[in-house]
Amino acid sequence: MNATHRLELRDICLQLGDQVLVELDAEIAPGEVLTVMGPSGSGKSTLLAYLAGFLAPAFQARGRVMLDGRDISGLPAERRGIGLLFQDPLLFPHLSVGGNLRFGMPGASADKAARVEQALANIGLAGFGARDPATLSGGQKARVALMRLLLSAPCAVLLDEPFSRLDTHLRHEMRRLVFDRLREAGLPSLLVTHDAEDAEDAGGRVIELSH
């Protein structure tokens, strides 16, 4: 979990027809959280979709996404090594809590069960492995989602307003947890939000997008 990765966004320009949506050139160091802020419709989600590899064919993209010096802009989503954290925790409803964590774990590591148990203990949910995710509270779900992301061993992380659906009292706590863990894992992260507090807590650079 302590390998260091670097994400570079080189001269990125996203267009819909003739309309330029996003222009961006940035570099994200290991453990750094870069915040991209902007009102809705400013192209934040298009940027995320592009970086993760889900850009709809209607859009045109220029520029390169470099992960550890490797150009990944041509790779399919599952081979980019970029993890995503959505607004909702999106725990797979047909799998148990443990099943959700195992889903992202690469390969056939022998100690999977032990690592899942360890990870659950890590977020204060020891013994929750067999539970139905639907029975967890909002905060618990968010923590499981974070842990699932980390266990999938991504090389970089995209955060799509991951705190906007949480209750106010949970929000601060979750932010700290998420940013601490990302930093600890040395992952370069890109946070997209319209909430200035998110940006503050992230503590990294902030880029404002406008129309």
Place this chain on the structure above:
Amino acid sequence: MMLRLAPVLIVLLLVAPILAGLGMVLLPAFGYLPALGRESLTLAPWQALFAEPGIWRSVTISLASGLLATAISLAVVLLYLAAATGSRLDRWIRRLVSPLLSIPHAAAAFGLAFLISPSGLVARLASPGLTGWERPPDLLIVHDPWGLSLIAGLVIKEIPFLLLMSLAALPQLDPERRIAMARSLGYRPTLAWWKVVAPSLYPLIRLPVYAVIAYASSVVDVAMILGPTLPPTLAVSILTWFSDPDLDKRFLASAGAILQLGVTAAALAIWWGLERAAKRLMGLWIERGERHRGETCLHLAGKLWILLATVIAFVGIAGLAIHSVAGFWRFPEALPESFTAAHWARVLPSLAGPVASTALIALCATLLAMALALAALEHEQRSRRPPSRALWLLYLPLIVPQVAFLFGLVVVMEQLGMRPTHALVAFGHLLFVLPYVFLSLSEAYRRFDPRWSRLALTLGASRNGAFWRIRLPMLLAPILTALAVGLAVSIGQYLPTQLLGAGRITTVTTEAVSLAAGGNRHVIGVWALVQACLPLAGFIIAIGLPRLLWSRRRGMQGAP
């Protein structure tokens, strides 16, 4: 690669047989049939067709029953949806209607006939107490010359279909929010539904509505059981001409098949015209801004009609059940003199073969259809493009009348040297199963939140892994429902089974229809019940299995 081929394969599989079949009736319709030594083109079959006694009446009845049955079913469904408030009665109705979808048309038609005929259940229950009838009244109810009982039989079966199609389409319109908005502007709820939801709902269910028109204007089995007889509907006439021992009648029959194509096309065109007129009228009505008038009336109609249709269908099936165990049953007794298991005992030994064939064919056709539908839908999702235009061809088998191309298809299959095997019959069923499977699955599949698959991919799963481990299990309920619909469609097929199977492949449906020729109500009761129960078993599994599997996953209940 397989995925990319799927839409092409589907279109080929469906379109090629229909075009080939149509070609093989088009030629004899103009007098070309070398096997009978006719090799020149002539208009004689058409002259013979239009000289046939009662032909225009046949055409009129086909056209009218197709349009009326569709209009009534659609009206009942819309009235119900408008009045539905999620009350217990509404949920109860909804739960009752779905199994009706699985009951084959023939069984439902027999049930209705046993119910409303002058010596039927209703007359028996009311006699002699209420009516004073000691003998059945000499009334022309079933097989009436105006096709009213035919229309009633069709309406009973098409209501569940249109209702389920509407229920599948509704969520994307977010009706609750629309109605809440309209109510805040002072509209009563039922009126609000008609004014703000119905106009957006109709375009979404237009295709199923067209399929109902095409089906109702060309149906064979229901028309034989309930329709007029002097003359019968055009489709029934065509069938009798095709099976007439006078082989010259085949030219007439071929011309008739082409005429049927025209009649169905005309019905669709008329409907399209009505659609426009209705749209304009609705527009005027909506603009007038009336908020209260008619609310109670609409509300009551919404409950009453669907309840009536559902109850009739169920009592009809119950009547079949009674007949299947009845001893001699003299009019006007409300119940048979005695009950006997003899009818079942007689049929049971010969049940295994047809049931096995039915299940085998239905499973093959449905699973293949499901594989193709999933492949096409998954391809659509992965390429992230809007649905391919060519896929509307999928509905061709639902729009082109069966009687118009199946006879030609048999000749084509003969020429290709295809033997009448279970596989060939299953292929024939695929033509009709695939559109229904696709129709029932596509809504749920396209509406499935794309974030789930994206999430799986960013967690490192491959595209196939995301499909098998996420999409498939999460869509288990709609997939099983689509499978059940496919099975029901396959089980109910009569004409394709009989023609492509050369009569050698017996299914419960061919057995039921051929025994119906004997007119023994007890035997009909037994077979119609068996025919109705098989698809019902499919639906029970489709509803029960996900509940069982996901009994410990609250998030999977009732979702997605």
Place this chain on the structure above:
Amino acid sequence: MPIRLLAAATPIALLLSGPVAAGPDPTDWEAVLDEARGQTVYWYAWAGEQRTNDYIDWVAGRVEEQFDIELTHVKIGDTAEAVSRVLAEKQAGNHGQGNVDLIWINGENFATMKANDLLFGPFAESLPNFALTHPEHNPEVVTDFTLPTEGYESPWGRSQITFYYDSNELRGDSNELRGDNQQVAAPPQDMSALLEWAAANPGRFTYPRIPDFTGSTFLKQALIELSDEDEALYAPVEESNFAAVTAPLWDYLDALHPHLWRSGRQFPATGHEMRSLMGDGELSLAFTFTPSEPAAAVADFELPESTRSYVPQGGTLGNVHFVAIPFNSPHKAGALVIADFLLSPKAQAHKQDLDVWGDRTVLDVARLDDDSRALFSLDERNPAMLPPGALQRTLPEPHPSWMTALEDAWKARYIGN
């Protein structure tokens, strides 16, 4: 694509459309039996009657046991389906691998198949059991609707129009009275009495809708009785003045229809539907083409136990039904062996047994040896059965062309536009 295929099939179709395709030689019976062993024979037979189906099941068991032939009953709702099938195969150039090996057939279906060279034969005279029918004394077993069968079909059973009624409603042979002791008319014995009876009991009689064969047979029965030109009916219809010969029939029907069930605006689809109408009490008088049908229907809970049958005094139309083998059957030997088995005294007696099917034998029982004759002895008297000797009064079928002509004229006259 279909056009090219059709064109490709045409020359073959023309080449092979001779009357007899290759097949076993029926005169060498040992060779036929050898060849038949292990064959699967598909018998296309009308399946509207459970009793018939059960009988065919029984036959399948016997021929499997005795001749190692697997018999499959292909259940059809209308014999014409099988005729169409064979035609479609010929159309497609299938001249040796047909699906139909044996057809239960007679009348116009036979006439059509024979006229279009769709049948294998002649074979009937070569069947060892055929001699038991003694055609020299019973010409009806080699005549189908006046057409000589010429050995292209083998006789199987007999039908004759038989009337039946509910003796609780109608006084019959038994002098029974209706429950209320009210005197009611005896069942009508000829066509004019039938008209009077129908007028007195409106809505209580009908006949199956044309072109159902029981309905068409009723038309022919009426025509024979009403017309003075009987001999014209036994020649092709083209040779006589159809309008003049049939005028009395149409006058009669015009008078009868207003008194029929549903005032003649609708007719039951088949004789069997007519039977359910009897069972439902909608009719008081009906008829069938299978003399044992009323008794069988009582046993099957379809008709009340007070059902009685009779043949009107002037006699009724009767005919023989047959089995035939299509020209392109790949299992002709097996089909021949089955056709012969069907004629065996054992199979014929089992068929005539009222508990089994009740279809009358085509064998000349009086000329059988004692052992075989004993098989046919009538079991206990069933009250719904015809009295012995009733079937002596059989009128022969007119030429098949009359049936088609009558059907067309009926449809033109009574189908509403």
